[in-house]
Amino acid sequence: MKFLLLAALVAVAFSSPIGEQYNEQAVKDFYADGYIVGGTEAANGAAPHQISLQRSSHSCGGSIISANWIVTAAHCIDGVSASSLNIRYNTLTHNSGGTMVKVSKVVKHPSYSSSTIDNDIGLLKTATALVLGSTNANTIGLPAQGSDPTSGDVTITGWGTTSSGASSLPTKLRTVTVPIVSRAECRTAYGASAITDNMFCAGVLNVGGKDACQGDSGGPVVDASGTLVGAVSWGRGCAQAKYPGVYTRVGNYIDWINKNAV
Secondary structure (H helix, E strand, O other): OEEEEOOOOOOEEEEOOOOOOOOHHHHHHOOOOOOOEOOEEOOOOOOOOEEEEEOOOEEEEEEEOOOOEEEEOHHHHOOOOHHHOEEEEOOOEOOOOOEEEEEEEEEEOOOOOOOOOOOOOEEEEEOOOOOOOEOOEOOOEOOOOOOOOOOOEEEEEEOOOOOOOOOOOOOEOEEEEEEEEOHHHHHHHHOOOOOOOOEEEEOOOOOOOOEOOOOOOOOEEEEOOOEEEEEEEEEOOOOOOOOOEEEEEHHHHHHHHHHHOO
């Protein structure tokens, strides 16, 4: 079975039975660029919280939660120094427009596991305060501690690939809306131990065709109320039927975020 971390610079397909560890070195060695599968271009102002996390170019997404702090996925920043990272915001394009700022601090969740992708959440502190309050630059609200998205639709945005393993980036931010899949159904697909209570799943379960993909990692997963309920994490390929996308359950980390984003 093939699984993908969904970051452009740490994405990898690996072969492993459910429950066995994948080849961690392969994750570090594989590079792919990426966009949203089955989505459309995001309208102006649709995702003002969205940022592009960059090294020499776009690598991951993230969400603005304050003038100095970004939520992203831990696997996007695992082993990466703050000095090598920049954030582009206030734009619908990852490679132009808006403003670039340097990252001054990287905070990876201390219990993140690169073998199970559990606790896949991290924080980025910007070297200078973001200028917020415009059409394409603003914060997004966080859920209550312990909240769990179990029903309804979520919207994902990013510059990730339109198909698994593709290598070209879209010019503009893209968006897709998919239904939440129960944790029980997701565990049936991936294996009971693979889907922890720190994760939730969303996708068109029996059809596929809509999903996040490589390059979308760390980016926002937003519920109908406009709350940041998830961060893009991993999945089996992209948009495959019976294998929904797997997302970090942000509601399990609010106390941790509040303690560290200071």
